[in-house]
Amino acid sequence: MNDFKSLRVLDAFRWIFEKFDIDYPIMRKLIQLKLTMDSRRIPAIFNGQKQKKEGNQFIKSLWLYLFYGLLLLTPFLFLRNQYMFASSILFTVLMFITITTMVSDFSAVLLDVRDKNILQPKPVSNRTLNAAKLMHIVIYLALLEGSFVIIPLAVGIYRFGIFYGLIFIVSIVFVSCFVVVITALTYLFILRFFSGEKLKDIINYVQIFLAVAVMVSYQVMAHSFELTQMNLQYTFTWWHVFLPPLWYSAFFEVLLNQDYSINMLILMACGIVIPLLMLRIYIKLMPTFERSLSKLMSDTVRTKGKSHFFEDWTSKILCRNAQERTFYRFASLMIRQEREFKLKAYPQIGFAIVIPFVMFFNEVRIDSLKEAMANENVYPLYFSALMIPTVVHLLKFSGAYKGNWIFRATPISNSKMFYSSTLKAAIVKLFLPTFALLSIVFIAMFSWAIIPDLLIILLVAIMMTLLSYVLLNGEVYPFSNSHELTQDNNTLKVLVAMVVIGAFALVHYLIAMIPYAKLIYMLILIIAVIVGWRLVFGEKKNHGHS
Amino acid sequence: MIGEPILRLQNIEMSFGNKQVLNGINLEVGKGQIIGYIGPNGAGKSTTVKLMLGLIEGYSGKIEIFGKDIADGDYTYKKRIGYVPETAELYDHLTAAEYLTFTGEMYGLEREEAEKKAYQLMFQFGLEHAFHQRLTSFSKGMRQKVLIISSVLHNPDLLFFDEPLSGLDANSVLVVKEILAKLAEEGKTVFYSSHIMEVVEKISDRIVLLVNGLVVADGSFEELQQQGKEGTLEEIFNQMTGFNQQVEIAERFVEIVKEGRVHE
Numbered sequence A: 001m002n003d004f005k006s007l008r009v010l011d012a013f014r015w016i017f018e019k020f021d022i023d024y025p026i027m028r029k030l031i032q033l034k035l036t037m038d039s040r041r042i043p044a045i046f047n048g049q050k051q052k053k054e055g056n057q058f059i060k061s062l063w064l065y066l067f068y069g070l071l072l073l074t075p076f077l078f079l080r081n082q083y084m085f086a087s088s089i090l091f092t093v094l095m096f097i098t099i100t101t102m103v104s105d106f107s108a109v110l111l112d113v114r115d116k117n118i119l120q121p122k123p124v125s126n127r128t129l130n131a132a133k134l135m136h137i138v139i140y141l142a143l144l145e146g147s148f149v150i151i152p153l154a155v156g157i158y159r160f161g162i163f164y165g166l167i168f169i170v171s172i173v174f175v176s177c178f179v180v181v182i183t184a185l186t187y188l189f190i191l192r193f194f195s196g197e198k199l200k201d202i203i204n205y206v207q208i209f210l211a212v213a214v215m216v217s218y219q220v221m222a223h224s225f226e227l228t229q230m231n232l233q234y235t236f237t238w239w240h241v242f243l244p245p246l247w248y249s250a251f252f253e254v255l256l257n258q259d260y261s262i263n264m265l266i267l268m269a270c271g272i273v274i275p276l277l278m279l280r281i282y283i284k285l286m287p288t289f290e291r292s293l294s295k296l297m298s299d300t301v302r303t304k305g306k307s308h309f310f311e312d313w314t315s316k317i318l319c320r321n322a323q324e325r326t327f328y329r330f331a332s333l334m335i336r337q338e339r340e341f342k343l344k345a346y347p348q349i350g351f352a353i354v355i356p357f358v359m360f361f362n363e364v365r366i367d368s369l370k371e372a373m374a375n376e377n378v379y380p381l382y383f384s385a386l387m388i389p390t391v392v393h394l395l396k397f398s399g400a401y402k403g404n405w406i407f408r409a410t411p412i413s414n415s416k417m418f419y420s421s422t423l424k425a426a427i428v429k430l431f432l433p434t435f436a437l438l439s440i441v442f443i444a445m446f447s448w449a450i451i452p453d454l455l456i457i458l459l460v461a462i463m464m465t466l467l468s469y470v471l472l473n474g475e476v477y478p479f480s481n482s483h484e485l486t487q488d489n490n491t492l493k494v495l496v497a498m499v500v501i502g503a504f505a506l507v508h509y510l511i512a513m514i515p516y517a518k519l520i521y522m523l524i525l526i527i528a529v530i531v532g533w534r535l536v537f538g539e540k541k542n543h544g545h546s
Numbered sequence B: 001m002i003g004e005p006i007l008r009l010q011n012i013e014m015s016f017g018n019k020q021v022l023n024g025i026n027l028e029v030g031k032g033q034i035i036g037y038i039g040p041n042g043a044g045k046s047t048t049v050k051l052m053l054g055l056i057e058g059y060s061g062k063i064e065i066f067g068k069d070i071a072d073g074d075y076t077y078k079k080r081i082g083y084v085p086e087t088a089e090l091y092d093h094l095t096a097a098e099y100l101t102f103t104g105e106m107y108g109l110e111r112e113e114a115e116k117k118a119y120q121l122m123f124q125f126g127l128e129h130a131f132h133q134r135l136t137s138f139s140k141g142m143r144q145k146v147l148i149i150s151s152v153l154h155n156p157d158l159l160f161f162d163e164p165l166s167g168l169d170a171n172s173v174l175v176v177k178e179i180l181a182k183l184a185e186e187g188k189t190v191f192y193s194s195h196i197m198e199v200v201e202k203i204s205d206r207i208v209l210l211v212n213g214l215v216v217a218d219g220s221f222e223e224l225q226q227q228g229k230e231g232t233l234e235e236i237f238n239q240m241t242g243f244n245q246q247v248e249i250a251e252r253f254v255e256i257v258k259e260g261r262v263h264e
C-alpha cells in the first residue's frame, strides 16, 4: 500500500486524535486502506466499451475546482477595504459547495455499513472506526476546498498581505469543520431517535430538507446585503448571528480593519465557539453513531408483499415486451429500495424542487410580483431538469453490484433493453413526481394556460435523460458498478447540463412569441424523443435466432 | 458416452492477463449425467463454468452447448440453463419474493407463475416466512437456498452449480443431494463443483478432476479407483494432486502461529 501524502499531513495532528482517545495507528491504517481502495477502482469488466484507467477519479477531477475558484471568488477580492461583503459572499459559496457535496456525495460514506462485517469483529473501537470514516471524508473535502480556494488565496495574499492569508486559512478550516460536524450531527440525531425501515426513509427526507435549507439560506445570505445600495454598507441585525458566513467575514473586519464593535466580536466568537462546541459534542457521541448505524441493516419482519400496482400499471404503458416490463419493475424496486442510491439521488430532488422557486423569486426581485405573475414565467421550471444528469449517472451504481452476473446469465434478446427500461423507471419514479409537484404549484400560481409549456418542459426532460445516458453512461448493464466514494465530478455534469437546458429554455422562450408555434414545437419534441429513443435503444439484429 | 452430448468443450484455454488458468480442457457431457467437477483451490473450476455461461470472455477453443457453439452470439441457449454462482452475490436490497420473481421472469416465466413457483419452492426449504423479507437479512445458507431456487425456477435442462452446498446445513445437504439425483432422473444434466468429497463420491455419475487447468482424471468413481489406488475419493484426490504433506504443513502452520509473543 502506498503511503499517501495526505496521511503524512495527518500525522502532524496525531496528538489531537490521541487526546480524544482514538487509536491513531489503527485509524491511520484504516484510512490508508480506504485511500488505496479508492485508487484501485476500475470500472466493472465487460460493462461498456471504453475501458477507463484505474485510479482515483476524484483526485483527477480536482483541477476543475481550481477553475471554479477562479470564476467565483476572485472578482470579489478586488473590492477595497470592505471585507464584510466580499468575504461573506466567498464563504457563502464555499459553504454552499461544501454542504452540497457533503449531503449528496459523502452521506453514503458516513452512513456506510458495508465494512461493518469486516471491521467490527476486529479489535477496533467504535470511536476509532468513526474517526477513520470522518477523516476519510475530511481528506477529500480538504483536497476539494484546497483546489477551490488556492487561487483566491493567492490573489488575497497578493492584495491584502500575508496576514489576510493566514486568517483566510484558519477560517476555512473552521468552516469545513463546522459543515462536516453539523451534517454528521444531524444524521446522528436521526439515527438515535428513529429505527427500522422508517429510519431509512427519514434519512432521505432529511437530505431533501438539507438540500432545500442550503438553497434557501444561500438566498437569505444574498439578501442580507441590500444590493441596490451602491456603497454595499453592512449593517448588523440580530439574526445575522445565524449566518455562519458572516461569522467568518467578521474575522477579517475585526483583525484587519480593527473594528472592535460588539457586534463584530459576537459574530467572531460564534465562528470560533460554535464549531468547537459541536465538534466536542460529536466526539462524545461518536460511539453511539457507529452503534446506531447497525439499525440501518435491520429489516422488519414482513409476511406480506407490498403491492406494486403503480409499477405494474406504468410498465404496461411504457414497455413493449415482457422482458422490458420485468426489468422496468426491477429497476423501480432498485430505485425505491437501495439506500445508497437514494442517499445520493434524493438531495438532487430537493434541489430540483427548490431551485425553480428561487429563480422565480429572483425574478420577482427585479420586476414586481404582479408583473412576474402576469408573465406566466415557466422558465424557472427548467432548473428542475438539472437533477437528471446526476440521477441518470447514479443508475450505473449499486451497493450489490456484484449481483450483476444475473443479467448476463439470463437469456436476453436485446441487451439494450436494460438501460431503456431503467431510464424509464428513473423518469417515472424520480422525475415525474418532482415535476408533478412543481407543476401543480405553478399552475396554481399562474393558470391552466401553462399546461402546454409544462408538457414541453417534460419532453425536454425526457430528451435530457436520453442525452445524459448517451454522454455519461453509455454502457450496457445498469447497477453494475461499485458506489464507493464519488468518483466523478458532479458539478461539471450540472454545468454542462445547465448549458444544454439553457439552450432548450431559450428555444422555448423564442417559440413562445410566435402564435401556435408551441404546438408544433411540442410535436417536434415528441418525434425527437421517439426517434432518439429508437436510435439509442432500437433492437439490433442478433446473429443467431432461436 | 450416454445419450446426446449436451455440452462439449474442445481445447479450452483461458488466461487472465499473462496468467494461464485453463490449459486445454476437453470434455464431453451427455444428457442426464451428474458430473462432479473437483480440483484444488484455484484450479480453474469456476472459471470453466463462467466461460460456459458467457460471464467471462476471451477464451480460445470451442464450447458447444446443446450442440451449438456459444460464440455464435445466440443467447437463447441460456434459457435452458440454471446457474448457481460460487459466491452468493445478489441484489440484496430486494426481498426474496422480488428477486426470485425477477429472475423467473427474466427466463421467460409469467409473473404470477414465477411468484407462485418461487413461494412453493421456498416453502419446501422451510423459508416461506422469509419470502417477503429483504435478502440483506438472510443467513448464508438461506441465501444459498434462494440461489438454488432461482436457478431452477424455469425448469432448465442443464444446471451449473458452483459449490451449491456451501453454507447449507447437514439436512439441507441431504435434500439438495436428493434433488440433484431426481433432476438427473428427469433427464437433466447437472454439472457441479464441490469440495465435499463424500458427497461427490456418492452422487456423481462421473467425476472430473481438474488440476492446474488440466483435466487429470475423468470417469466414474469406480473407474477412478481402478486408475489410482483403492480408497475413498478424498484419498484419490490427495494422490492425484500429489499431496501427502498435510501433517508437515499443519505442523509448520501451527509453529508459525505460535511464533512471537502473544499480544495482550
Ligand SMILES: Nc1ncnc2c1ncn2[C@@H]1O[C@H](COP(=O)(O)OP(=O)(O)OP(=O)(O)O)[C@@H](O)[C@H]1O
Binding pocket: B016, B021, B039, B040, B041, B042, B043, B044, B045, B046, B047, B048, B086
Ligand atoms: N478475474 C480474475 N482475474 C485474474 N485472475 C483470476 C480471475 N478470476 C480467477 N482468476 C484466477 O484463475 C484461477 C482459477 O480460478 P477459479 O475461480 O476458476 O478457481 P476454482 O477452481 O473455482 O477454485 P475454488 O475451488 O477456490 O473455487 C485462480 O488462480 C485465480 O487466481
Ligand SMILES: [Mg+2]
Binding pocket: B045, B046, B047, B086, B162
Ligand atoms: Mg471456484
